[in-house]
Amino acid sequence: MATSQIHSLLPRESLLWIFAAQLAVLLPQFSHLPLWLVGAWCGAVYWRLEVYRGRWEMPGRLVKLAVVTLAVAGLSLTYRRWFALEPMVALLAVSFTLKNIELVSRRDALLSLMLAYFLAATLFVFEQTIPYAVYGIFCVVIVTAALAAQQGRGSARPGRALGLSARLLAQSMPVMLLLFIAVPRLGPLWAVPQNSAGASTGISDSMTPGDFSRLSKSDKPALRIAFDGSVPPPEQRYWRGLVYSHFDGRRWSEGEPADAFGRGRAAITGSKTVRPLPEVGPRYRYQVIQEPSYNPWLFALARPDSETRGVMATAEDTLVYRAPVASRLAYQVQTWPRESTPQVTPLSAEVRRRNLQLPDDGNPRARQWASELQRRGLSGEQISEEVLAEYHGQFTYTLKPPALGRDSVDEFLFSTRQGFCEHFASSYVFTMRAAGIPARVVAGYQGGEWVEQEEYLLVRQYDAHAWAEIWLPARGWVRVDPTAAVSPERIRDGLQSAAADQFMQDSLVPLHKLAFLNRIRLQWDMINYRWYQTVVSFDSERQQGLLRRLLGEVSVSRLLLFFGVPAGVALLGLLIWLKVSARGPRLSPANRLYLRFCRRMARVGLARHSGEAPADYARRIQAENPRLGGAAVRITAAYQKAAFAEDPAAEKQLRRLLRGFWPMRLTH
Incomplete structure (x- = not known):
């Protein structure tokens, strides 16, 4: 594939957003990943940036096969067993690395970002503390912003991408809370064994x-x-x-x-x-x-x-x-x-x-x-x-x-x-x-x-x-x-x-001798304790107890009545809001009439160009189709008086001119 084609498929801003999302989710994993894998990811990112600059070529099949073979061999030599948390997370990181060297199309970008969501979830496999939860939310915001940045021209601007990401996550919060409370609890992912040899702390054997x-x-x-x-x-x-x-x-x-x-x-x-x-x-x-x-x-x-x-x-x-x-x-x-x-x-x-x-x-x-x-x-x-x-x-x-x-x-x-x-x-x-x-x-x-x-x-x-x-x-x-x-x-x-x-x-800091700092430390421990009791250890037994307190009796009909109806109403309200907000601000009557004129002209192959001024549009119509040019000039003049001079008589004239203007009839 030519370099110009690559540029048209994935612009520089899209690539940078993808790499930023990958770095965000990989950063806390660096302490668990082998050093060679961290270096491999950095090398793959550098390779892809050099390809974008036109200095290097995308790797061929033999190069890809060699890289995959080396990655699998590295994982096999690093980890003693595959069914454990560290090799599973490393496998996701390898997927990132290998995908970067063939990151060409928008489809590749979406697949890479889907992997980023999975890797962000693995943060909680190793730690379920409050700082990790906050950082996990940050990672989801960055990955969602990177996803929004792939939608087209202007979507990669930081303010726009992050703003859309924040709005989407805010809208999803009620659904997340509902699922957290109502969905049956499964065994935690972190029940998978870990390769933790030599990492023991506290009292030894x-x-x-x-x-x-x-x-x-x-x-x-x-x-x-x-x-x-x-x-x-x-x-x-x-x-x-x-x-x-x-x-x-x-x-x-x-x-x-x-x-x-x-x-x-x-x-x-x-x-x-x-x-x-x-x-x-x-x-x-x-x-x-x-x-x-x-x-x-x-x-x-x-x-x-x-x-x-x-x-x-x-x-x-x-x-x-x-x-x-x-x-x-x-x-x-x-x-x-x-x-x-x-x-x-x-x-x-x-x-x-x-x-x-x-x-x-x-x-x-x-x-x-x-x-x-x-x-x-x-x-x-x-x-x-x-x-x-x-x-x-x-x-x-x-x-x-x-x-x-x-x-x-x-x-x-x-x-x-x-x-x-x-x-x-x-x-x-x-x-x-x-x-x-x-x-x-x-x-x-x-x-x-x-x-x-x-x-x-x-x-x-x-x-x-x-x-x-x-x-x-x-x-x-x-x-x-x-x-x-x-x-x-x-x-x-x-x-x-x-x-x-x-x-x-x-x-370094004798907290036990500083009453103020010791109180802060104790307060932080109480917050962690409450976090664990309320969120992390919210198992099926606690869930059943909460539902019984809310519903009196846990049954399918009561669950649907208590959760389904409010969720349906909320979803309907969201759809209505999205429908209304998608229309944009309410237009003046003169603008609505002029847009009707533009739609009629588009049906005969004379669509208005993006950013084209009304007067320029009328002159282009007159030059390309003289039969429609006179009417277009008169309609445009009436629109300009009605819209910019706020002339009621001009608005009535514009409405009258449009009532008899049917370009499809005039061109047949």
């Missing part, structure tokens, strides 16, 4: 000295918890997520699941765990909104159960999700007091072995101390009291503990005696196991900030905490928090109170 102290530097939200009924006191707010059973001398990790209720098997099968629950009612009922962690474990109080789809309970009193939590997740939980179990089931030999496991060597002084406690014939509770008493009298709670060497437990217990929660939990569990008491480390969050205005508990990353559990034959698993023996204010009042001098020292 293992613990070494220093891990939790690093989390104490982050004030990002982790959980928001709203209660249906009573709220647990601060000293009971232990949001457990992981249980570490295996110790290699320095690192604590989960180890293998003990039985069919284990996390690994439940996560693989995706089946709902069925386990007996106490006859006594649950102590707490609440909803947890968990921020993306890209890990499958969830957080709840001890002995939890959830009816939320995809959430499973484990034998270690934790909850897991069927897939890594890649976006905000809301789940309902109910928890029972552990003492509600009428009798304690003895530990199996395998579970006992796992929770007594220690390396063959290392930390000899801690082992010797534990052996001395055991030889004294103390019970498990008494040994625990002895260890906690040692912590209470000799140790210091700090966010900046000294580094530990190979025998980390010995160095902490008998040398440095300064540590964070993981140091106390690790050394406590090691000592209890060395004394023959089954014990394990539990990781999660402790505490949270109560938001009075919205009545929910805000748990941040710096609330990450590690504590211990020991097995007592008469009571089962019992929570023991060694940190509470050293710093009870950490459990009662939170980390900010327990380590006020060291808290968030490395932050």
Whole structure:
């Protein structure tokens, strides 16, 4: 195709609008897309602009085939699996890139912009926050403006294209709200798995000295918890997520699941765990909104159960999700007091072995101390009291503990005696196991900030905490928090109170010390919480509840009466308005008469040219058809007097002249 033909099909303004729309929807995706794909899109845009300038030619079939092959190969090498969000979004971006190198006709432009709408929707696959929603609306405005710019001469002017886009979206808002409320809710698109390896945040599947102290530097939200009924006191707010059973001398990790209720098997099968629950009612009922962690474990109080789809309970009193939590997740939980179990089931030999496991060597002084406690014939509770008493009298709670060497437990217990929660939990569990008491480390969050205005508990990353559990034959698993023996204010009042001098020292802006900024931050979190509760988590259950409140009974007839009739009336009003507005401003009688004259002349092949003055038009008629020229001159003179001099007599004369003027008869 010749360059002149390309120019006539897609002018420069149309191309620039298309590229602007593509850039708008791709910009927030650059963090998810591979670098080579971003470069490929930029290269394709540059290629198409050079073609417009006449410097390069459109690619041939062999070049297109080579580009497609390279793009597919790049996607295959970049992503481990295709059925995931990132490769799907990348595939749309590749479609943009490949379409740009053959962007020739108006049809190609429309197809490219349709792809832009789809890619704009994928913004909400990764994030459903308010800033992303605002940016998503901006993208739709730009894409719609680019679509309007393809309609012809003058439509590409920024003011006109953006104005038309804004009007169209404003007119669509009532329909959007109606569909949001009335259309049956489907499963969210973001339930598709993501390639999120290496992107996990928050608490990990293992613990070494220093891990939790690093989390104490982050004030990002982790959980928001709203209660249906009573709220647990601060000293009971232990949001457990992981249980570490295996110790290699320095690192604590989960180890293998003990039985069919284990996390690994439940996560693989995706089946709902069925386990007996106490006859006594649950102590707490609440909803947890968990921020993306890209890990499958969830957080709840001890002995939890959830009816939320995809959430499973484990034998270690934790909850897991069927897939890594890649976006905000809301789940309902109910928890029972552990003492509600009428009798304690003895530990199996395998579970006992796992929770007594220690390396063959290392930390000899801690082992010797534990052996001395055991030889004294103390019970498990008494040994625990002895260890906690040692912590209470000799140790210091700090966010900046000294580094530990190979025998980390010995160095902490008998040398440095300064540590964070993981140091106390690790050394406590090691000592209890060395004394023959089954014990394990539990990781999660402790505490949270109560938001009075919205009545929910805000748990941040710096609330990450590690504590211990020991097995007592008469009571089962019992929570023991060694940190509470050293710093009870950490459990009662939170980390900010327990380590006020060291808290968030490395932050650029210490919001916790600036009351005004801290209030703004809390207000913003409340807005986000309300946004999630009202919009993002508006599932089928909430929809049914809203419709029942509006209609009393959800039925097809009531839905049609409540939504269909107003929608029909609104649509009819819109059509009438469009019909009236399309006519333009009301013309004067003289102008209407003159337009009638022009239409009659057009029927005989003498149409008036765009922008042609009435006098010039009359002279052209006289030159091309003398039989009609005299009448045309007289009609034009009468029109000019009637329209510009506002002469009533001239208007009557114009009406009389038109009454007898029928050019079709005069030309036959």
